[in-house]
Amino acid sequence: MIKKQLYRDTQNGKLGGVCAGLATAFGAEVWLVRLLFVSLFLFTGFFLAILIYIIACLLLEKMPIQKQQQNSVYANHSMKTKPWQQGHSAEKILENITTELDEIDQDLQKIENYVISFSFKMDREFNKH
Incomplete structure (x- = not known):
């Protein structure tokens, strides 16, 4: 326990x-x-x-x-099963997770744009030595 x-x-x-x-x-x-x-x-x-x-x-x-x-x-992901318990409804949890995944997707797009950019290639070349 x-x-x-x-x-x-x-x-x-x-x-x-x-x-x-x-x-x-x-x-x-x-x-x-x-x-x-x-x-x-x-x-x-x-x-x-x-x-x-x-x-x-x-x-x-x-x-x-x-x-x-x-x-x-963890507060945004705890589901309420009884009215007196802490947490959110299933719809609210789904909304929170969707928002977080959208933010992660935007961050990944920024990283991908940097990795395929010319400045990334130049930074990598200068940092080799």
Whole structure:
């Protein structure tokens, strides 16, 4: 079993990133975790909810940059199977992949144009020596 560590996700968070970090760790939508926290805030007393949030903000480490980058790379390709889960619909994932493939195709065309150009041949000749 893979052990997930809790972090504060300050990149996607509104205050300290506690709710966003919990949503990332449990694979839930951020708005749902925020709704649960606001419910806790309203129904259990204001002081208790604020105290829990401050303690969580102090105890949880900020999410490392590598983990943030990894989450952002895979965020466009995660499919939602239940309404409360993070992710996108199949149509949105297909749209994201199509956009990325179009960008890769444009980059390959630029490389191909350079490789068949006269300047590439000249650069190669000068770099031989």
